[in-house]
Amino acid sequence: MTGATAQPTRIALRTCPLCEAGCGLEITVARDADGAETVTRIRGDRDDVFSKGFICPKGSTLRQLHEDPDRLRRPLVKRDGVHVEVSWDEAWAVVEHGLGDAIERHGRDALAVYLGNPTAHSLGAMMFTRALMTGLGTRQRYSASTVDQMPRHVAAGYVFGSPVAVPVPDLDRTDFLLVLGANPYASNGSLCTAPDFPGRIEAMQARGGKLVVVDPRRSRTAEQADEWLPIRPGSDALLLAAIANTLFDEGLAEPGLHVLAHLAGLDDVRGALVPFTPEAVATATGIDASTMRRVARELAAAPTAAVYGRIGTTTTEFGTTASWLIDVVNVLTGNLDRPGGSMFAMPVAGGPTTRGGPGRGPGFRIGRGHSRVSGHPEVAGEFPAADLAEEILTPGAGQVRCLITVGGNPMLSTPNSNQLADAFSDLDFMVSIDMYLNETTKHADVVLPVPSSLQRSHYDMLLLQFAVRNVANYSGAVLPLDPGQPDEWEVIAKLVLIAQGLGRDADVSIVDDQLVGSLARSLVGDTSSAVYGRDADELVAAVSEHGRRGPERMLDLMLRSGPFGDGFGADPDGATLDALLANPHGVDYGALAPRLPEILRTPSGRIELGAPELIGDLERLAAAIDTLTDRELVLVGRRHLRSNNSWMHNIEVLVKGKPRCTLHVHPDDAARLGLCDGASATVASRVGSVMAPVEVTDSIRPGVVSLPHGWGHGQPGTKMRVAAERAGVNSNVLADHAAMDPLSGTSVLNGIPVVVSPA
């Protein structure tokens, strides 16, 4: 100890990268007599244009995350089964040898990549993982998307032509919000970027609006709701089909002129939904036919209304069809693309919905390649995460022998964890880019650490494409990198260089220059870009001023050529990175504005509401009317405000208090199965079983039990000491790798048939 008292020296502003809300944080940094800097306080930034001071309990823990002694600061290499710290040079040498060896022996098809959720929140990872796939020369890409939102993308792809043309509820102006399978009071929202989602809901209710929540659990969001519909898990597509059926049947289907002018397939949808009357699906959904009819009428009668669904709708057998039927109901009630309804964001940095010529495009398709073992179609450039284990374990040409994980913990996040553990043990070589030695990275031959969030810059490239307002917010790193620590993008770029055979001594600027060059060329060749026809080299030179490189340089290029950009001189007041730097609380480009027909990228230039791929799934849905009812007991998940998937459990302030990884059981089921509150139960599915403490609660529908995911810590070979003390159990031991939504390859994580007995 120096004895010097810390003096507050400066305030830094930083967007929180932990969840999709993207709250602005105000961070106080103190400097001691030796010049060392420490974060002394984190609170919500009241001047943030979007979050206006809102923060949840996780936001302030970026400091604990940064200071966590278990967070990796040096690379690890596995020697004789034990991870030891090594220098970066040594780590890269092992990577070069291991990767080179795998390519030589098995070819590039044997290389696979798994990208986890935090890569979607990391500017560096967003920009550079594209280069990783090209550099590795493999098509074996897996990600957390197929245990999450992929169905939403597939539905958007078919209907609007682009998988990221995802409508979001216009929360701040709507009069009626129907939420299915989302719990924003815990999650703060997803595929709907809205800091203080709860506050926005309460503001809606205060102005006379109504919230209806469909969830087998009386979640915190359901508690806040004006009406809670405890649905049978996995049956949301049936409920939505019945609502749409009612709208047609009762002459309430009125898409509105602004939509009708661009709409195709309405009659096909009407015809295909005829069998799905409320009466036909009442038993399967567990919701009265009269309630379904009333909700349909209320949606139609509300001045404005928005239907919004998340995890409970996507991670089910009918994920894509449910996502599509949400769009169908939004269209039929006249609420698509109008204020107060479901609208499309206009991303300031641009994206697939602002590129490639407005109003028409090549459209969306899946199946450019199939998985080797199960023959599942490629979707959005990837294969189902649930297929990874069998692709590693099944011999033959193209067998995966080498895996790279970037910011992912598939061992706790993807189905059939026991099978995946066998698979990971069987790999020839594995590299993980991560900040912890956890359930996944413990299998890696090399773990390459990334700097903490506070040591990195931030721009929510992906999630601002789903925001409820058009905003842009850039934040620089709050603290400097540790000596010798490369930035996250540099770690990925180095891996690319090695994979390309350029060697570990090659300069990461090679990859950086390649990427910015190809981005510039694609932008100047894009007729809808503000820089169409310009000279790509000239633009690269312009964004390279001030020594800018890496993700910042590409971000500047995207901002300046994006829909609000300065167009490199065309509009001096337009968006640039410098303008964002001058506005550290963010820049607000206003409420969402209608984007039809410009957003469409279908070959027809129309909203393909009756896309044959989607209508084609209704036969399977009809068959589920009987099968869903046969299931005696099913498992669903849940989230807690103080947790974040699998990796925030090493932070004492977030995990203290009563254990959270408990099995929620309804009192009737507890009595029937002989389960007591606090006692242990065995939960068994087709693929595995776990033991968890029982919590008897009437907040869950009978016939349904709930266990949160992301737990199951304390395994040998991991180093997360706080998490190990509150290990919990891994619910994905129970998830069946074979159960998925066939249209998107997304796993069934909700509605898993289980048998529960006293342990």
Ligand SMILES: Nc1nc2c(c(=O)[nH]1)N[C@H]1C(S)=C(S)[C@@H](COP(=O)(O)OP(=O)(O)OC[C@H]3O[C@@H](n4cnc5c(=O)[nH]c(N)nc54)[C@H](O)[C@@H]3O)O[C@H]1N2
């Ligand atoms: N605190 C916290 N915030 C997070 C995360 C976190 O782990 N913790 N994770 C982040 C991530 S990666 C994501 S994708 C988002 C997810 O955001 P949300 O989708 O809002 O997440 P959940 O809280 O899991 O809400 C899903 C709800 O669906 C319900 N459900 C389960 N099965 C069904 C069903 O068949 N039908 C219906 N209608 N409901 C069902 C569950 O009971 C649960 O209440 O949250 C993000 N934010």
Ligand SMILES: Nc1nc2c(c(=O)[nH]1)N[C@H]1C(S)=C(S)[C@@H](COP(=O)(O)OP(=O)(O)OC[C@H]3O[C@@H](n4cnc5c(=O)[nH]c(N)nc54)[C@H](O)[C@@H]3O)O[C@H]1N2
């Ligand atoms: N049963 C069940 N399973 C689920 C879900 C569910 O609701 N139920 N939800 C699913 C959902 S929505 C998601 S998104 C997935 C998440 O699945 P994953 O993305 O595989 O898992 P995470 O728990 O987010 O793990 C993130 C990993 O990244 C590391 N990390 C954190 N920050 C960074 C960073 O900035 N850079 C790098 N390189 N690494 C970082 C962490 O240490 C951790 O190892 O889980 C899914 N699994």
Ligand code: SF4
């Ligand atoms: S809601 Fe919490 S975790 Fe999410 S961005 Fe805001 S402060 Fe961070």
Ligand SMILES: [Mo]
């Ligand atoms: Mo997620």
